Amino acid sequence: MTRGLGELEQLLLFALIELGDEAHGVAIRDLVQLQAGKSLSPGAVHTGYERLQKRGFVDSSLGEPTPTRGGRRKRHYRITSEGARALHRTQIRLQRMAAGNLSELERLADLGK
Amino acid sequence: MVAPPKLLSGLVGVLVDGVRREVLLGDLEETFHYRLEQGLSLRVARMHYGREALASLWTLYISGTVFQPDPSVASISVASTPHPRSTPRPTAEGATIMRSWDDLRFSTNALLKRPSLSLVVVLAMALGIGASTLVFSVVEAALLRSLPVNDPASLMMVWNRQSSDVGSSNLLSAPSYADLKERANTLETVAAFGEIVVAPIVGTDQPTFARLVPVTDNFFEMLGVQPRAGRLFVPADGTPPADGAPPRAVSPLVISHDYWQREFSGSEDVIGRSLKVFSSDYQIVGVLPQDFRLVFPAAADVGEDLGTSIDLWSTWAFDLRGASRNSRSFRVVARKHTDFSLADVRGELNNIAADLRSENPELEESGFALGAKSFVAESGSHIRPLLWMLGGAVFCVLLVACVNSSGLLLARTTERSRELSVRAALGADRWRLALLSLSEALLLALAGGALGMALAWLGMKALAIAGPAGLPQADQLSLNVGVLGFAIALVLVCAAIAGLLPAARAMRHARRDSLNTRSSTATRRQRRLRDVMVGVQIALTVTLVLATGLLLRSLAELQRVPLGFEPENVLAVDISTVAGGFDRQAEDINAAFGRWIEKRRGIEQALSQSLNDLPGVEAAGAVFPVPLNGVYSRTCDYSLANEGRPEVSGVAYFRNVWPGYFESMQIPLLAGRDLRYDDDASGQHEWANDDEVRTDRPTVVIDSRLASELWPDEDAVGKTLRYDIYGTVFHDAEVVGVVPFVAQGSLVDQRQTIYIPRSYYRSQELTLTVRVKQDSPAMRASLVDAIHAEFPESPALIRPLNDYVDSATATNRFVLSLLGGFASIALLLAGIGIYGALALTVRQRGKEIGIHLAMGAAPRRVFTGMVRRSLTLSAIGMAAGVLLALSATSLISTYLYQVSSMDPIAVGGTVMVQCVVTLLACWIPARRASRVEPIKALRAD
Structure with missing residues (x-):
């Protein structure tokens, strides 16, 4: 792998882990909004997953059409093992750097206020 | 169930395709219904829907996602249908429309993959369409737009036809005008205006000059002009004071819209203001409308559009019968009865003239006669030569642009022949492939047309600053419905010309079995077609360059003409004595x-x-x-x-x-x-x-x-x-x-x-x-x-005499710069055309060249061979161009002075310029050919 994962991509991958079988566009959007406070357009969600899918980190499948969707199908996403490994790698790297520095970071950030 | 906003879902439906569309629309709609369930009002939910839809589209486009195949479906679709991008879709949408939208979308993607080529084609078309639209807007304003007066077709000019030379001797005297007005039954109304004078406006801090013309009191009424403010002249204005009464102290004055804006900043209380013109007092009674125009037949010797060139309009109020028949200052404008033809009018005028001659010995002596000319048939006749010439020039530019685009698109179709063959083999029908080619051309032409409009608009602004007298004024040029319609027609024509050959080529691919086709006859035929297209571009370009050269030479000759006086250091001061x-x-x-x-x-x-x-x-x-x-x-x-x-x-x-x-x-x-x-x-x-x-x-x-x-x-x-x-x-x-x-x-x-x-x-x-x-x-x-x-x-208007000398060549310089601009565009396009065609030839014949080189041919020979071929082709094009220019010289003859159309300097210069352009254009492809590596070339496909 040549490129790490961006913040948005990490958010999207974590959302898949949390939502499991229920991971589809609207649910993911709500989750990211709720947990990360980040509001994404549906287009941005799918664009993000398409990129991840191209890199083999995500699988997708189409669900059944439902009336609230005007008879259209949902797209479900699933994290692949490769995606899990990549996310894990990125997280470990980040946490190693963060370890022991968080309290100092909080202090600096507070001073900045 | 409440539906989300149709317009936006439709937009998404058009711009996004495949599964992507289905999922996106589904997500949007699901959220929409969720919001409604949460108790949000329909209006707010719709607003959210719109915001999210637009934000989604923005993301999809900005990230380029929409141009890439959908990863989850790409693998299925090629196998299941001949068209790589078509996917199962909900049946609700109209299939045919969607299909052409698909074509367009596919074309967009294809075009965006080759941005430089697309850009060149768009620019070529923009220049061609822009230049043509600009010239058309001038033609429209000068010739096609009818005068903003009542029924201009029935207006005519009546004058004293005693001498063949047009000028002051063709005016009528006041008594003759009165007789004509009384006797002519074929004329509904007879009115007149006098000589235009540059009148001093005095009694102000800054005395100035204004252009004034006296008219009869029924002049505006006959034209059917409505005032912008105040009133226009009424019969009482033209009634002479009764016998013994003193002449009127204050005369009424109508001012032009332009003068109103310039001198009074468009103030509404201008009505009633007094103005001292010459040494008489006037009172402003009305303002003419902004669009008032009155272009006279060339024979009237008025020269310009009275509507824009006149600042002040006064009215005559004297006893017409009391004036001398020897004092002639009436230019007669009349409206004929709808029941009579121009021939009837002329017949009656002859009789009236004969009667007047026998009644008045002084008229008999001077050979009085009356003639009439229709306004409409003659209007704009003085700028017709200029418009014809410009029209011819932009037609050349447009043709070069179209042929050029066609050549480039054709080259690309050839490059994509493999892809087309695959599609054909997979069952795409040939009409579909042709349609794809055409829709590409249409997209490019649309983009070119839009850019061309912008260029034309800029050109109008530039014309307003630099245009010579006699052209329509700046505020008359506009991108109105007629001009826009013309531009759209041009877009379609360009798309057709540029797209037809590639489309035909694409269809042929479909017909041929062709995965392995590389028939050398076909390639040769293609090359011949390419050569013809390059030749046509060169011929048209050379025509323009040669015309420019001739004008340049004429201007040089013109500036060598001895003036007979020495303008340097002379100030010309207009005063009023x-x-x-x-x-x-x-x-x-x-x-x-x-x-x-x-x-x-x-x-x-x-x-x-x-x-x-x-x-x-x-x-x-x-x-x-x-x-x-x-x-x-x-x-x-x-x-x-x-x-x-x-x-x-x-x-x-x-x-x-x-x-x-x-x-x-x-x-x-x-x-x-x-x-x-x-x-x-x-x-x-x-x-x-x-x-x-x-x-x-x-x-x-x-x-x-x-x-x-x-x-x-x-x-x-x-x-x-x-x-x-x-x-x-x-x-x-x-x-x-x-x-x-x-x-x-x-x-x-x-x-x-x-x-x-x-x-x-x-x-x-x-x-x-x-x-x-x-x-x-x-x-x-x-x-x-x-x-x-x-x-x-007295006003004192000071100008260096050199200004007058310069303005004497203003039209020539204007024509030269326009034509020079057109010629440069054509040269650039022709250069690109030569380059494109030769580059493609080199690519197609790579194997052949490789064999030559492998057999021991010197790379320099390959290089010179290529260059010689291009120069030969250019020479043929140039010869055709010179011939074309010769047959078109009559279009520019008005602007030629002491230069023959076969002027050796102009022709030589043109040939040189074209040769340089050809060499520049063929250098790189020829070099590439001479450096073909034999092994690589032989291995390649």
């Missing part, structure tokens, strides 16, 4: 007039003296009208009837001059002497008509051309010639001096000039010609002071 009127009620009108003449001469002589005494002034004179002024022509008839040789006759300019004029202009006296202030002092003055003075012993100075025409082998000084200005009063004048020929109207004007002393002509207009050591603000200020010392109320 208001010296009060003379008492027309006097018992002895001739004596009163004589006194007035004496008075004015005294003042003018004093002014001349004080100007000549000013420090920094080398010589001061005065003339009216000044050479190359571009407004006035002022001609008179001359003959040797006094010598019993009436057959020696013609038309010459007459110029009203001060003694000292020739010196100030450095016009040398070839023989005889200058005019003198006392030339006519001893003579008896007689008021001949409104403008002319008869003296018993007039003197004139003539130019050498007239002298040698009248007295080829004799000395002209001391001879007498007869001249008359209005065909009414003739003067037998003694020639006291001869000066070199000076071109008056334009640089190439061949008409001779008779210089008459200032005092023979009662005109207030005068242009001082002051030769100064150096032009400076202080110099100008002291000139103005000197003028105001004698004529306190």
Whole structure:
């Protein structure tokens, strides 16, 4: 792998882990909004997953059409093992750097206020 | 169930395809319903829907996702359907429309993959469409748009058709106008306007000039013009004061919209304001509408659009019948009855003229006749040659752009032949493939058209600044419905021309089995087609370049024409010699007039003296009208009837001059002497008509051309010639001096000039010609002071005489710069065309070249072979172009001066320019060919 994962991509991958079988566009959007406070357009969600899918980190499948969707199908996403490994790698790297520095970071950030 | 906003879901549906669309729309709709369940109002939910839909589209486009295949479906779709991008879709949408949308979307993607090629095609089309649209907007404004008056088709010009030469002698006298108005049954209304004068507006802090024309009181009513503010003239305005009553103290005045904006900043309370014009008081009663235009037939000798060139309109109020038939200043405009034809009108006019001749001996003597001409048929005739030429030029540019685009698209189709073959093999029908090609061309043409509109708009702004007189004014040019329609038609034409050949090629691919086709005959045929297309571009380009070259040469020749005077350091100052009127009620009108003449001469002589005494002034004179002024022509008839040789006759300019004029202009006296202030002092003055003075012993100075025409082998000084200005009063004048020929109207004007002393002509207009050591603000200020010392109320408009000389070539320079611009565009496009075609040839023949090189051919031979081929092709194109230019020279002949259409310098220069462009264009592909690596080339496909 040549490129790490961006913040948005990490958010999207974590959302898949949390939502499991229920991971589809609207649910993911709500989750990211709720947990990360980040509001994404549906287009941005799918664009993000398409990129991840191209890199083999995500699988997708189409669900059944439902009336609230005007008879259209949902797209479900699933994290692949490769995606899990990549996310894990990125997280470990980040946490190693963060370890022991968080309290100092909080202090600096507070001073900045 | 409530549906989300149709418009936005439709937009998403059009712009996004496949599963992506389904999922996106589904997500949007699901959220929408969720929001409604949460109790949000429908309006707010819809707003959210819109925001999210647009944000989604933005993300999809900005990230380029929408142009990439959907990863989850790509693998299925190729297998299941022939079209790689078509996917199962909900059946709700109309299948056919969706299919063409698909084509367009597919085309967009394809085009975006080759941005440089697409950009070149878009630019080519933008230049072609933009230039054509610009020229069309001028044509539309000048020729096609009907005059903003009632029924312009029934308007006609009526004039005194006594002489073939158009000019002041073709005007009617007031009594003749009154007779015509009374007797003509085929004419519904008869109105008239007078001579345009540059009138001084006095009595203000800053006296200025304004262009004024008097009209009859029914003039605007006949045209059907409605005022923008106030009122236009009514019959009461033209009613002369009753017998014994004093002449009206204040006359009504109508002002143009432009003048209103310029001088009164469009203030609504302008109505009722007073204005002093010449020495009379006027009151503004109305403002004309902004779009008022009135373009006269060329034969009317009015020259310009009265609607835009006139600032002030006054009305005549005198007893028409009481005026002399010898004073002719009425230009008659009439509206014919719908029941009669132009022939009926002409027939009746002939009868009326015959009756009037038999009733009035003076009309019989002058050979009075009446002619009529329709407005519409003749309108714009003076700029038609220019428009024809520009039209021809932009047509060339447009064709080059189309052929160029076609060539580039064709090259790309050839490059994509493998892809097309795959599609065809998978079952795509050939119409579909052709449609794809066409929709690509259409997309490019649309983009080009949009950009072209912007260019045309910029061009209109530029024309407003740099356009020559006679072209429609800036505010008349617009991207209106007609022009837009034209542009859209052009887009379609461009798309068709540029897209048809590639489409045909694509269809052929589909017909051929063709995965492995690389038939050499087909390639050769393609190459021949490419050559033809390049040749056509070169031919058209060479035509434009050659025309530009000829114009350039003409301009150079024109600027070498001797002026006959030295404009450097001469200031031309327009003034108005208001010296009060003379008492027309006097018992002895001739004596009163004589006194007035004496008075004015005294003042003018004093002014001349004080100007000549000013420090920094080398010589001061005065003339009216000044050479190359571009407004006035002022001609008179001359003959040797006094010598019993009436057959020696013609038309010459007459110029009203001060003694000292020739010196100030450095016009040398070839023989005889200058005019003198006392030339006519001893003579008896007689008021001949409104403008002319008869003296018993007039003197004139003539130019050498007239002298040698009248007295080829004799000395002209001391001879007498007869001249008359209005065909009414003739003067037998003694020639006291001869000066070199000076071109008056334009640089190439061949008409001779008779210089008459200032005092023979009662005109207030005068242009001082002051030769100064150096032009400076202080110099100008002291000139103005000197003028105001004698004529306190006169405006003083100062321009270097060189301005007039420059403006004499303004049209030529304008035409040259436009044509030069078009030629440069064509050259650029032709260069790109040559490059594109040769590059493709090199790519297609890579294997062949590789074999040659492998067999031991020298790379230099390959290089020179390629270049020679391009040059040969260019030579053929150039020959065709020169021939084409030759047959089109008549279009530019108006602007050619002393240059033959086969001018060796112009032709040689054109050939050189084209050769350089060809070499530049073929250099890189030829180099690439000579560096083909044999092994690679042989291995490649």
